[in-house]
Amino acid sequence: MSGLVALPLVVMLASSVAALAFLRYPKIQEAIALTGMVALVGAAGWLLAETWDGEILVLQAGNWPAPFGITLVADLFASIMVMLAAIVGLAATMYSVGTIDADRERYGYYPLMNILVLGVCGAFLTGDLFNLYVWFEVLLVASFVIMALGGGRPQMEGALKYVALNLVSSVLFLSGVGLLYAATGTLNMADLSQRVAEAEADGYMTAVAMLFLTAFGIKAAMFPLFFWLPASYHTAPAPVAALFAGLLTKVGVYALIRVFTLIFTTDVGYTHTIILWLSVATMVTGVLGAVSHNDVKRILSFHIISQIGYMTLGLALFTPLALAGSIFYIGHHIIVKTNLFFIAGVIRRLGGSYELVHLGGLARSRPALAALFFIPAFSLSGIPPLSGFFAKFALVRAAAEEGEFVALAFVLGVGLLTLLSMTKIFVEAFLKPASGEAPAAPASPGFWHYAPIGGLAALTLVLGFAAEPFLSAATEAADQLMEPERYIAAVLGEPQ
């Protein structure tokens, strides 16, 4: 049964290699990539079903017992993340079929998408810190190439900023791994958890923890390390921006949550207080950036930053309810944000621009699109009964229980500003009369646009109207994170 943990990785590796073999035949590549993503959803679903009731699946690669070999671990949190990666991977591939040009396809767009998702799934499933670094590099290299594919000056400059900042982050991560190994002599995360807890509580571990916070903070786009994100994401084509926006920063958040619940929990009063105020600053600066811009993709990019703050806030509060809120928020955010970038692509196709000034009248000409935009946009702002409401409610309640009323006030205020900027897009692009600058014959979006948008919107509704099972899964995942003993026992065997 434990081989199941590797199944998502095997599926993605197989489909990327198969797609690479048909580099000259875009139609076959599309078919392979779609099949691979559907298979990944299946594999992730199986994994999720096996871990749903709290079981932790462990695969020791090559049968080397932990902590000597590389371990793959699927607890409920990891399974949920793999499932989300599979869903948005499938949606982005579907959207790509209808929009990506022949040039990008010839240069291996689909295999790269598969490798990117492979790296993301690997990062979620690994139980070894150095292996996490390697998976990070796998997904980064794939994302670098996808980011730069297609050329054009803005995209090249965006890719350069993205690459440079992420390389710095990787170096910091690697330095942290080296220093941690020097102090503990192990890289297995379960083993590290025990060794770090036994280590002397001096400044060394806290310094190493801060290195990890900086490294993952860059990847997650936390304040004050987020500058690469709004400088790069909006330059990529819609399906690429959607996949990056949905998934990549969340890998950073996942890594933060993993190391700061499993390994660096000895000095919570210090580290998690820093994370708390960084989260608040991330929320506020992100949403202020969003409010000040008038370009749909830029607004959405800044909202990613703002919401990263919510996710790390749950980590900072460090209670089961707060972490459950974070996990639910991540799930809600990945689905909603990917969808909003898809819709931004359709808006551009219909209105010829991402600039709100040039847009208008879409509610009259495309009422269905307006309805589809309404669902994720107002879910993002946290309007009940959409999914964002439950995510924010859990966080607000956790903050109130912990007595962090300043953070709570910021959460609510930032929610209001989110609503403001979402309303701005809705009013400007959909409700106000058309400006007359729209292209004469807009390229009509087809099935490959509406299918992923509709599917993700339906998922948002399910997450909102039937939130109970998802919230209880998030709670169970959070309980597992708060009790690392279960993770350690699953990886290292019964406690000696």
Add this chain to the structure above:
Amino acid sequence: MELLLALTVGILYAAGLYLLLRRSLVKVIVGLALLTNGANLLIFTAAGLVRGRPPLVEAGENVPQAPFADPVPQALILTAIVIGFGLQAFAMALAYRVYRESGSEDVDSLRTTEDPSISLPKVEAAE
């Protein structure tokens, strides 16, 4: 020996960070290369230096005799060198493309990704 290597690591990090802050794109990439190598040396040094004791198992034994050099950091560094090499090659190719597209390798002139409606302070041309 540890002290010497520690100083080298510090110099590599300092020089790498300094170059990262320069406006020339080429220097930024050289800075990244120095940082990567600094990190590799850091792992090597921090994990402890053992001279002339390779972790080889004698015939008839199960474990090598202590003290022996820890092979794990060396495996890590080997992996990191390969990854770093690939990334630097990619970064150089990308920088070349940026230069071809924009005709400049001054980082401050790469502003087409910024919002044109937000005014930026004027930048003097690099000497």
